[in-house]
Amino acid sequence: MKKTIVIVDDHLLIAKALESIIDNFTDFQVIYVAENGQDLIDKFKTSHEIPEIILLDISMPIMDGFExxxxxxNNHPNIKVMALSMxxxxxxxxxxxxxxxxxxLLKNTHxxxxxxxxxxxxxxxxxYPEWASKIIFSSINSEKNGEKAVRISEREKEFLTYTVTELSYKEIAEKMCCSPRTVESYRDQLCDKLELKTRVGLAVFALKNGFAAS
Structure with a gap:
């Protein structure tokens, strides 16, 4: 009997394409698609079908992948969740x-x-693919050594260089060749792990730590 899957992704074309691919797999079938976390919760309330696996995007409106x-x-611990994100x-x-x-997994996975x-x-x-396992083990080792695991990716560093400019987030997105939503995600992630609340705080951090463009 095939294992049931639900896809949670706010990009409908991607979700439907993914559904078509998975439905051709021998052991799996997609039973429905949700646009975000809140939509998933609503579907749980109205549907009697609770999936065994969820493929979950991270950057979504209303209720993102982290939430x-x-x-x-906390509510369905038996469901296996696979993050599938850019x-x-x-x-x-x-x-x-x-x-x-x-x-x-990354969305460019074959x-x-x-x-x-x-x-x-x-x-x-x-x-977990090898690249993700390395990140996890590195984090575990840092915590064992009593270090605060604050890691800033190359893209986040690039974003930090723009926080000290007068560019809007939309203009920063154009500079970084990505969507404004992705830029907002970099901002939110940095604020979360650096325990900051505003762009001013990020700009001060960038200046103090040498991330500002010369």
Whole structure:
């Protein structure tokens, strides 16, 4: 009997394409798609079908992947959650794992590798590719040594260089060749792990730590 999957992603075209790919896998079938965490919770209330696996995007409106996986851990701990995102930075991986994700993949993963990852998740209860495992083990070792695990990815460093300018977030997104939502995600992640609240705080941090552009 096929394992049931729900896809949570606010990009409908991506979600539907992913659904089509997975439905061709031997051991898995998608039973429905949700646009974000709140939409997933609403569907749980109205549907009698609770999936065995959830493929979860991180950057979503209303209720993002971090909040959603934590809610799932607290309310449906038997569901195996696989993060499937464009965000592969250290802080995103560590936060998703700490919040309850049992696997992590990037959206540019080949369909064959996705199927193998789902099989591993089904059989072993977890799946982390080698690059994600290195991030996790590095974090564990840092915590064992009493270090505060604050890691800033290259893209986050690039974002920090723009915080001291007068560019708007939309203009920063254009400079970084990404969406404004992605820039906002960099901002939120940095504020969270640096315990800051404003762009001014990020700019001061950038100046003090040599991240400002010369």
């Amino acid at each position: 959603t996986v934590l809610w799932l851990k 965000q592969g930075d250290d802080s995103s991986v560590i936060k998703m794992i700490k919040n309850g994700a049992k696997g992590y 369909p064959r590798d996705l199927e193998e990852a789902l099989i591993k998740l089904k059989d072993d209860g977890f799946f």
